[in-house]
Amino acid sequence: SQQGEEDPQALSIQEGENATMNCSYKTSINNLQWYRQNSGRGLVHLILIRSNEREKHSGRLRVTLDTSKKSSSLLITASRAADTASYFCATRRGGTSYGKLTFGQGTILTVHP
Amino acid sequence: GAVVSQHPSWVICKSGTSVKIECRSLDFQATTMFWYRQFPKQSLMLMATSNEGSKATYEQGVEKDKFLINHASLTLSTLTVTSAHPEDSSFYICSAPGATDTQYFGPGTRLTVL
Numbered sequence: 001s002q003q004g005e006e007d008p009q010a011l012s013i014q015e016g017e018n019a020t021m022n023c024s025y026k027t028s029i030n031n032l033q034w035y036r037q038n039s040g041r042g043l044v045h046l047i048l049i050r051s052n053e054r055e056k057h058s059g060r061l062r063v064t065l066d067t068s069k070k071s072s073s074l075l076i077t078a079s080r081a082a083d084t085a086s087y088f089c090a091t092r093r094g095g096t097s098y099g100k101l102t103f104g105q106g107t108i109l110t111v112h113p
Numbered sequence: 114g115a116v117v118s119q120h121p122s123w124v125i126c127k128s129g130t131s132v133k134i135e136c137r138s139l140d141f142q143a144t145t146m147f148w149y150r151q152f153p154k155q156s157l158m159l160m161a162t163s164n165e166g167s168k169a170t171y172e173q174g175v176e177k178d179k180f181l182i183n184h185a186s187l188t189l190s191t192l193t194v195t196s197a198h199p200e201d202s203s204f205y206i207c208s209a210p211g212a213t214d215t216q217y218f219g220p221g222t223r224l225t226v227l
Binding site: 043103104 | 117119147154155156157158159162204206208211213214215216217218219220221223
């Protein structure tokens, strides 16, 4: 079964609003990463949070990690139409080889201008 | 940042033919590359890990004779879909790991088998 479950599956907001996406996973992890995918394109790395970290910021992105609940959230503040994309969480499970990731189902974000 | 390219970006082929997809790391060396497939509106599924100079490691359920992987150099991995059928139609994406456990992804190849 898929390691990660994300909710919501789809999110539609207005420009300027904040967008929050959640990700849950099932096994212990080394780190959790968030990626963005524009339609029909490859993925772009956004942010990585290690299992011993609880919160991380990068520009308009804020990621939290709760290892006790095996969950993470991605917050995009002051969203823009250009943020419209699919967002995936990915985990590197503890004990797996370097770089081997398991992806969640993804959240499709639509930001209306 | 590091760049990974894929070629072709899209391909249409007839059922029964073989298709080769190339994945190149343009400005860095990659001893390992990963191949994923993605169906419309779905997540990425890891197919195999490509290892330079040695055999690829396939995920459970992925037919190694169907999806041939060759990692001939530190900058090139290829995926050949042999005897392609319509159910092989998908979006194939490769990636190479960066220095900090992140992945650099190629732009993907859309395969359509008629």
